[in-house]
Amino acid sequence: xxxxxxxxxxxxxxxxVINASAAGVIEATREHPADIGTVYAGANGILGALHExxxxxxxxxxxxxxxxxxxxAGAFGSARYKLKxxxxxxxxxxxxxxxxxxxDIGYFFYNGGGDSQDTAHKVSQLGExxxxxxxxxxxxxxxxxxxxxxxxxxxxxxxxxxxxxxxREAGLDVASMAETSTRVFILETMGRHAGWIAAASALARxxxxxPPHVILLPEVPLDEQRFLDRVRQSVEAFGYCVVVVSEGVKxxxxxxxxxxxxxxxxxxxQLGGVAPVVAAMIKNHLGYxxxxxxxxxxxxxxxHIASATDVEQAHALGRAAVELALAGRNAxxxxxxxxxxxxxxxxxxxxxxxxxANREAKMPxxxxxxxxxxxxxxxxxxxxxxxxxxxxxxxxxxxxxxxxLRGQRVAKRLPAFGT
Amino acid sequence: xxxxxxxxxxxxxxxxVINASAAGVIEATREHPADIGTVYAGANGILGALHExxxxxxxxxxxxxxxxxxxxAGAFGSARYKLKxxxxxxxxxxxxxxxxxxxDIGYFFYNGGGDSQDTAHKVSQLGExxxxxxxxxxxxxxxxxxxxxxxxxxxxxxxxxxxxxxxREAGLDVASMAETSTRVFILETMGRHAGWIAAASALARxxxxxPPHVILLPEVPLDEQRFLDRVRQSVEAFGYCVVVVSEGVKxxxxxxxxxxxxxxxxxxxQLGGVAPVVAAMIKNHLGYxxxxxxxxxxxxxxxHIASATDVEQAHALGRAAVELALAGRNAxxxxxxxxxxxxxxxxxxxxxxxxxANREAKMPxxxxxxxxxxxxxxxxxxxxxxxxxxxxxxxxxxxxxxxxLRGQRVAKRLPAFGT
Numbered sequence: 001x002x003x004x005x006x007x008x009x010x011x012x013x014x015x016x017v018i019n020a021s022a023a024g025v026i027e028a029t030r031e032h033p034a035d036i037g038t039v040y041a042g043a044n045g046i047l048g049a050l051h052e053x054x055x056x057x058x059x060x061x062x063x064x065x066x067x068x069x070x071x072x073a074g075a076f077g078s079a080r081y082k083l084k085x086x087x088x089x090x091x092x093x094x095x096x097x098x099x100x101x102x103x104d105i106g107y108f109f110y111n112g113g114g115d116s117q118d119t120a121h122k123v124s125q126l127g128e129x130x131x132x133x134x135x136x137x138x139x140x141x142x143x144x145x146x147x148x149x150x151x152x153x154x155x156x157x158x159x160x161x162x163x164x165x166x167x168r169e170a171g172l173d174v175a176s177m178a179e180t181s182t183r184v185f186i187l188e189t190m191g192r193h194a195g196w197i198a199a200a201s202a203l204a205r206x207x208x209x210x211p212p213h214v215i216l217l218p219e220v221p222l223d224e225q226r227f228l229d230r231v232r233q234s235v236e237a238f239g240y241c242v243v244v245v246s247e248g249v250k251x252x253x254x255x256x257x258x259x260x261x262x263x264x265x266x267x268x269x270q271l272g273g274v275a276p277v278v279a280a281m282i283k284n285h286l287g288y289x290x291x292x293x294x295x296x297x298x299x300x301x302x303x304h305i306a307s308a309t310d311v312e313q314a315h316a317l318g319r320a321a322v323e324l325a326l327a328g329r330n331a332x333x334x335x336x337x338x339x340x341x342x343x344x345x346x347x348x349x350x351x352x353x354x355x356x357a358n359r360e361a362k363m364p365x366x367x368x369x370x371x372x373x374x375x376x377x378x379x380x381x382x383x384x385x386x387x388x389x390x391x392x393x394x395x396x397x398x399x400x401x402x403x404x405l406r407g408q409r410v411a412k413r414l415p416a417f418g419t
Numbered sequence: 420x421x422x423x424x425x426x427x428x429x430x431x432x433x434x435x436v437i438n439a440s441a442a443g444v445i446e447a448t449r450e451h452p453a454d455i456g457t458v459y460a461g462a463n464g465i466l467g468a469l470h471e472x473x474x475x476x477x478x479x480x481x482x483x484x485x486x487x488x489x490x491x492a493g494a495f496g497s498a499r500y501k502l503k504x505x506x507x508x509x510x511x512x513x514x515x516x517x518x519x520x521x522x523d524i525g526y527f528f529y530n531g532g533g534d535s536q537d538t539a540h541k542v543s544q545l546g547e548x549x550x551x552x553x554x555x556x557x558x559x560x561x562x563x564x565x566x567x568x569x570x571x572x573x574x575x576x577x578x579x580x581x582x583x584x585x586x587r588e589a590g591l592d593v594a595s596m597a598e599t600s601t602r603v604f605i606l607e608t609m610g611r612h613a614g615w616i617a618a619a620s621a622l623a624r625x626x627x628x629x630p631p632h633v634i635l636l637p638e639v640p641l642d643e644q645r646f647l648d649r650v651r652q653s654v655e656a657f658g659y660c661v662v663v664v665s666e667g668v669k670x671x672x673x674x675x676x677x678x679x680x681x682x683x684x685x686x687x688x689q690l691g692g693v694a695p696v697v698a699a700m701i702k703n704h705l706g707y708x709x710x711x712x713x714x715x716x717x718x719x720x721x722x723h724i725a726s727a728t729d730v731e732q733a734h735a736l737g738r739a740a741v742e743l744a745l746a747g748r749n750a751x752x753x754x755x756x757x758x759x760x761x762x763x764x765x766x767x768x769x770x771x772x773x774x775x776a777n778r779e780a781k782m783p784x785x786x787x788x789x790x791x792x793x794x795x796x797x798x799x800x801x802x803x804x805x806x807x808x809x810x811x812x813x814x815x816x817x818x819x820x821x822x823x824l825r826g827q828r829v830a831k832r833l834p835a836f837g838t
Binding site for chain 2: 010013014044047071072073074075076077078079080081161164165166168169170172173174175176177179180181182185187203204273275276291292293294295296297298300301302303304305307384387388389390392395397398399400402
C-alpha cells in the first residue's frame with residue numbers, strides 16, 4: 001500500500017517564522033517517503049482544501065524549502081477563515097474529507113492558532129465518522145502568544161524581539177533630541193486581547209530611567225489621569241517619556257480606546273490607531289511635543305530581526321508534528337515545554353487538540369506590576385529567553401533574499417465546491 | 420604651543436549613523452595628539468557650546484568610542500536649534516567664540532545638515548573678525564539626502580535600507596493574506612520636502628508585480644482619482660496593493676495631505692499622519708480592507724538594519740573632517756564623490772561650506788517615472804549601492820548592545836549665557 005499523502009495549511013495572521021514550521025514539516029516528511037507521500041500545501045490555507053487548490057511541494061527544491069526557514073509571511077498563502085461547529089459547517093467539513101480522499105491524503109498538518117486547532121480536531125472526528133480517518137496534527141503559531149499549554153507560540157518571540165529593539169532604538173533617538181524636540185514618543189503594538197507584545201518592550205530597559213517608561217496593556221483599563229501623571233513624571237525626571245501602547249487598550253467602561261468615533265472633516269469615521277488617541281491626550285492635557293509610530297505588519301513580518309530561539313522552535317515544532325504523526329498520534333499538537341529560565345532549556349511536548357482548541361491563554365496577573373504601567377521581574381524572566389539569538393536571512397543587493405515558490409498546482413479531481 | 424582643542428556637535432534630527440561620524444572624528448584626533456588636543460562634545464549639540472555644557476570625550480575609552488560606530492541616535496545629544504544671520508543672532512555667535520576661547524578650542528566639527536553647515540560657515544567668519552580664528556569643518560548628516568554637492572548624506576542609506584526591507588517584508592505579509600484579509604497596505608515614510616526615502620522602497624521590487632505598487636512622492640501633487648485607479652488596478656491584477664507614501668505629499672493646491680483639519684469627537688484637531696488620510700480615501704472610494712504602518716523614528720533609529728555602505732561613509736567622513744583640518748583647510752565639508760554605480764566606487768571630496776549652506780538638493784525629475792507613481796531605472800541605479808551591505812551591532816541578551824557614554828562634563832569657566 002503506497003504511503004498516504006499529507007496536507008499542510010497555514011492559518012490566520014502570518015508571522016516571521018510560520019514558514020520555518022512549513023520547512024520543518026516538509027523536510028521531515030521527505031525523510032520518510034515510505035510513510036508519508038507527497039505534501040500538498042493549501043493555497044491560501046484551508047481555502048486551498050475547500051477549493052481543491054493544492055500546491056505540490058515536491059516541485060520545490062530542497063534549497064527552496066530550506067529557504068522557507070528564513071522567509072517571513074505565509075509562503076503558501078494563509079486565510080482568515082474559520083470553520084465553525086460541525087452542525088453549522090458540516091458541508092465544508094465533508095468537503096475537506098472529500099478532497100483528502102480524492103488526493104489520498106491521510107495526514108493533515110494545520111499551522112495556526114486556537115481556531116485552527118479546533119478545526120483540525122473536528123476534521124479528525126469527522127474523518128473517523130465518515131470512514132476516512134485522517135491523522136490531524138496541529139502546529140502552533142500566533143504572534144499573540146495566547147495558546148494554552150505550550151510555553152510560547154512560534155511567531156511571538158520574533159515580534160517581541162522586534163518591539164524590544166524598536167523601543168531601545170527609538171528611545172535613544174528621543175533621548176538625544178528631547179531638549180529641543182519630541183518629549184513623548186508613543187509606539188503602538190499589536191495585541192488586541194493580550195498585552196504580551198507590548199509587555200516585551202520592557203526587555204529594552206537595562207537601567208532605571210531607560211525606556212519604555214510606560215506600557216499600556218489591554219489587561220489594565222486606562223485611568224487617564226494616572227497615565228498622564230506618569231508621563232509628566234517621566235518627562236520631569238528623564239527629560240522624555242517613551243510610551244508603548246497595545247492596540248487592545250480599553251477604557252474603564254470596556255471600550256477599545258481606539259474606538260473613539262473620531263471623524264474627519266467630511267464626517268467620515270477616522271480610521272484606527274490607538275497611538276493618535278494617546279497622543280491627543282498628551283497634547284491636550286500636557287502640551288508636550290509628541291511623535292508616534294504604528295508598527296502594524298512591520299512587526300510580525302520582520303524576519304530580518306527574528307529571534308533565533310523562535311526560528312528554531314518554529315522549525316522544531318514543524319518537524320515534531322510529523323514525528324507525532326509517524327508515531328501514530330492523532331488530534332494532538334506539539335508544544336514547547338520550558339525546563340528552566342536561565343540557562344534557558346526547553347523541549348517538545350504534546351497536547352490533545354481538544355485541550356487547546358478555542359482556549360485563550362491570558363497574561364498572568366503576576367506579570368503586571370502594581371502600578372499597572374509596567375511588568376514584573378517574573379514577566380521579564382519569562383520573556384527574556386524568547387528573544388535570544390539572531391538568525392539573519394541571507395542578503396542580496398542590500399535586501400533579504402527570501403524564498404520564492406514555484407507554487408505548482410495539482411490537477412483537480414473534483415467538481416467545484418458550491419459555497 | 421600646546422595643540423588647540425576641538426569642539427564636536429551633533430545637529431538636527433539624529434540618524435542610525437551620526438555616531439559613526441562622531442567615532443571617526445574622535446578616533447582621528449586621537450591619532451594626532453600633537454596637532455589636536457581634547458575633543459569636547461556639545462551636550463545637546465550647539466546648545467552645549469552656548470551654555471558651556473561640554474562633554475570631555477577623553478573620559479570615554481577607546482572601546483566606547485569604537486562602539487559609537489554601531490550605536491544609533493545622538494550619543495552626545497542633538498538639538499533642533501538654528502542660529503540665524505550674524506546680524507540677528509550676533510550675541511550667540513559671539514558667545515560661541517567666547518566659549519571656544521575659554522576652552523582653547525581651535526577646531527569646530529559640526530555634524531549636521533544644511534542649516535548646520537551655514538552656522539559652521541558663519542562661526543568661521545566671525546572667529547576671523549573677532550581675532551580668534553577657528554577652523555570650522557562640516558560633517559554631513561541627514562536622512563533626507565538633501566545636501567547639495569555630496570553624492571549622498573550619511574543617514575540616508577540606512578533609512579533607505581530600512582524602508583526597502585520593511586516594504587519587502589510587509590509586502591510578503593499582505594500578499595499571503597489578501598484573499599481573506601487586507602487588500603491595501605500603506606507605509607508612511609519620512610521626507611517632508613523630498614521623496615528620497617519613499618523612493619527607496621522601490622528597491623524592494625525584484626519582479627513585475629512585486630511591492631511597492633504605488634509610491635506617493637512630495638514632488639508629485641496627488642491626483643486622487645488617478646491614485647485610486649492605480650490602487651484598484653493593482654488589487655485587480657495582483658490581489659493586493661502596497662502603497663508607500665511620503666509624509667510630505669501635497670494636494671494639487673499645495674497643501675500637505677496630512678493637514679486635513681480632521682478633528683476628533685471633542686473637536687480637537689486630529690494629530691498627524693498622512694497614512695490615515697490615504698487609508699480613508701481607499702476605504703471611502705474603493706472599500707478595500709486596509710492596514711497602515713507609520714514607521715516614524717523607528718526608521719531613522721534602526722541601526723540594527725543599517726547599511727554597511729552608509730556606516731562606512733559616515734565614519735570615513737568623520738575622519739576626513741579631521742584630516743581636512745589637519746591639512747589646514749577651513750570652512751569646508753568632506754563629501755562623497757561617486758566614481759561609478761556598478762561596481763560601486765566612491766571617494767571623499769571636499770566642498771566649501773558656503774556652497775552647501777542652506778541649499779536643498781531635490782530629487783532629480785528624471786528619477787520619477789511618467790506615471791508619477793514610481794521611480795525610474797536611473798533612480799534605482801543611484802539608490803542601489805547606498806543600501807548595500809549589512810553591519811550588525813553586537814547583541815547581548817537578544818538586544819543590540821549600544822554604547823553608553825560616561826558623559827563627563829568639563830568645569831565651566833564663564834558666567835552663564837544670558838539668553
